Amino acid sequence: MMKLDAKIPDGPLAGKWDRCRFESRLVSPANKRKFQVLVVGTGLAGASAAATLAELGYQVKAFCIQDSPRRAHSIAAQGGINAAKNYQNDGDSVFRLFYDTIKGGDFRAREANVYRLAQVSNNIIDQCVAQGVPFAREYGGTLANRSFGGAQVSRTFYARGQTGQQLLLGAYSAMMRQVAAGRVTLYPRREMMDLVLIDGKAKGIVCRNLVSGHIERYSGHAVVLATGGYGNVYFLSTNAMASNVTAAWRAYKRGAGFANPAFVQIHPTCIPVHGDYQSKLTLMSESLRNDGRVWVPGKTGDTRKPQDIPEAERDYYLERKYPSFGNLVPRDVASRNAKEVCDQGRGVGDTGLAVYLDFRDAIQRDGIEVILKKYGNLFQMYERITAQDPGSQPMMIYPAVHYAMGGLWVDYNLMGTIPGLFVLGEANFSDHGANRLGASALMQGLADGYFILPYTIGHYLAEAGAAALSTDDAAFAGVEEEAGRRIAALLKNRGTGKKGLETVDALHRRLGLLLWDHCGMARNREGLEKALALIPELRQEFWDRVAVPGSGQELNQSLERAGRVADFMEFAEIMVQDALAREESCGCHLRDESQTAEHEALRDDANFSHVAVWEYAGEGRPAVLHREPLAFENVTPSQRSYK
């Protein structure tokens, strides 16, 4: 039976992290090299953790799914990274960043974690600048900031539209320095197949070498998962093609609690879907909403070109419904409203699944030069993909799955319910509650990797001791055999000439559509129950009919995808269960049954002010729900209102 102890230090909020660090046991410098840590995933969280642990003297093995750690999907983050530096002297503080983040998360995150995140945010900026991250600068040479995602202070640091890339390259270079120093060993093109537990502790992993197909065993004194989010369960998302839930899901099936899997952020400004062949969605920075006005035709079925629709017949629905925030309402509100107008038949474009984001008025007001200076690269990106110029006709946008707030449950020390299993970045659930604010994902990934894990893992390692490691344990053999069986099962239709086979992508697409329809931006009991009935059927179909050519002993990209989709097919079920169990609307999560008279999200603090944690109960048995209550001692949960 799972026990959830968040291990939040006592004492006042501002002193908790200090206290935690003081009370943590230390590993002496001479002993650090005796510990082997396995870091799976090399995005912001994984690379920063691997680098920092190695700098401290630990031996690190780092695993990444791509050919190089520099390609992790952190690289695609455009907007920026928040920090409470208050360089702009505009009233920011650690407490304000903490408050904005916890409020943005709709009061579904732990106070202590979020406060610590705000505290270390400043160190991140210092660290990244020292690494040579070319942040934007003012003429005088000081760092530039912008206001992002509707924040009332300018606290976002940025490197053009490539902040994620630059921060990742910073962490990557720090890690490469440690590779050269011999303290990090790099294992690219490896996919974690499973977690190995010895005496109930995380002691190793089993990987597939994606080039040779060999199943490999690695043992360590602790395992760190920094394997990103599960947004690709929807098939179409802004995530990279290889982003998956497998590592987290395998950990879950070995006993790690999975927290709030229903919390998925749907980003409002993405380029709309344009064909069945589409493989992914592209995000446009939400900074576009600073100057673009969102609208749809006032009446349904209006097929006129946007420029032919007179002002009086346009519905600037965000400005109409939310006069004080207008186009800058939070992501979830913007996304839901876009879906609503499209559901009413007022969507635009070939598919009717898009709304306009119009720069006409901004261009008239400021001139095209000013607008291009701000958004030129985004306009280019849009034009490259759609062949349309946003300077002369409105952009079309539609919401897309973007970020998973849910993830493996971790305590204050970032350790999961399995001792020795640490989870960082998007892969954990810790800091964003039910909704993530813009420019906070990069902050969290780097906070976890640079400044939190390196302290907390020491405490665990000091207590657990540096016992000799071996991959000969029976546990490794068992896990490896299971992984082999799973691969064999995925390949079983190969060469059988069986009729009616479907490709991995086709089956994945069906799963995605099912979730988008029933567990997307707005959910209700009926739809969720329907999804719960359909998912096992689809899963069965997957195992019966999936077509995977080639063998397991070579580079086989179909097989890789099949393994990931197989796990998504299982994961989807707890995601829907979680959505069903949470009978409130909060953050990104809107339950139709829980709305105000004005059709706005209605949170239910009396019954749902908790983290929902799911425990694996065995094959074929329903997952068990545990609740970690959330206590708010320093802030008072308020209903969000953007009217």
Next chain:
Amino acid sequence: MSWFTRTASSSLGKKYIMALTGLLLGGFLVVHAAGNTTIFFGRSVFLFYASHLHALGIAVAVAEVLLLALFLTHAITGLLLFVENRRARTSRYAVCSSAGGRTWGSATMPYTGMIILAFLFLHLVNFRFIDHGVTIADIVAAVLARPLYTVLYGAGLGALTLHVSHGFWSLFQSAGISHPKYDRFIRISAWLVCGLIITVFAAILLLLLVNSNQLS
């Protein structure tokens, strides 16, 4: 290995060697062209220039040795680069097109270099390793009055043009001299120097072909 040999044998070191020897050879070309302009003024001026040059005695010999060293260094390093660069791509592309970077000059550097080398042998055989019983003016006039030699020398000159058209700009790039402030200046002066040298040599060829009495 000392820092110097390590630097010289690195990929960048070889580039510096090419740039430096290229620059000096370019300098020689300029002097050579300048000296040859005396041909425009007839036999006596040309012979006056030649005799004064040879009057330098030991200095000429030293200069020749240095020049030979320069040529050898440039040619050997160039060949080495050529071989190494071929080896850096073991399997070739089935389709090979330019995205717009390379020029005729840059793409043919090793080949124009080899043509120039061949031309040099001819040139030396014609004018250096010969019986010095007759005056240089007569030798030059005799050789360049023959259309075959005009063609051969023209080909050598063509190769030289292509070679220098890339080489002159390239040596600045290799030496790290590149800035928006003076990029245009380098490019324009590269073309000017190249154009000037070529014009002088080409004019001599044509003049001697057309007017067989120029040096008599």
Next chain:
Amino acid sequence: MAAKTITLNLKIWRQAGAGASGRFEAYRLERLDTDMSFPEMLDVLNERLTLEGREPVAFDHDCREGICGMCGAVVDGIAHGPAKETTLCQLHLRHFQDGQTLTIEPFRAKAFPVVKDLVVDRSALDRVIQAGGFISVNTGSAPDANGIPVPQHKAEQAMDAAACIGCGACIASCPNAAAMLFVGAKISQLALLPQGELEREQRALAMVQAMDREGFGNCTNQRECEAVCPKGISIRNIARLNREFLRAAFIGEPLK
């Protein structure tokens, strides 16, 4: 986004593994939407091959938004295809004519051995970075971020260089398979910032040494790298590398 469709004939390099010999195979794809991206076209082909019980074409790709640097192939002799400053994943079929034949090859260089079909091993680039593509600062020891001002134009130039996505197209397109643009970009980024100043000489010496060791060719200033770079990185960064290395060779401490 009016749906227009075209037919393409593809000649794709197929190679079973690193040691195997490769060959071209021809495929014909009909009714391709011109809004489709290049990897989506390969997806369509692979779906078909899979259902026919044949081996799909292996190709690297990940973010599909032009930033991760994972994708890349040579299309009709040009790395990342004919569109300027575009990665293969952002190349849309509207750039091609109906009925056109495209020859698709892997990035070819001795330092990039083929893994399978269009997939190559670019780990040489990681090893070059390991040699010195970093600033040696341990986590926690950084001074305040505003402690060292950086002139805006320097920061912008550093960002221009830092935009490199490490795709390797510069090497694939270079007639000599040289890696100078890749190395020059990293050297430049760090040399332009005061934070990178202290190690500039060691960095230049070590990265060039690593680059040479990996078997890349020598730069002959042909500018093909700049022409195909999806991020438009200028060869001015190569000039800066030349300068940095020269400086380091003469006044820097020799490598240990």
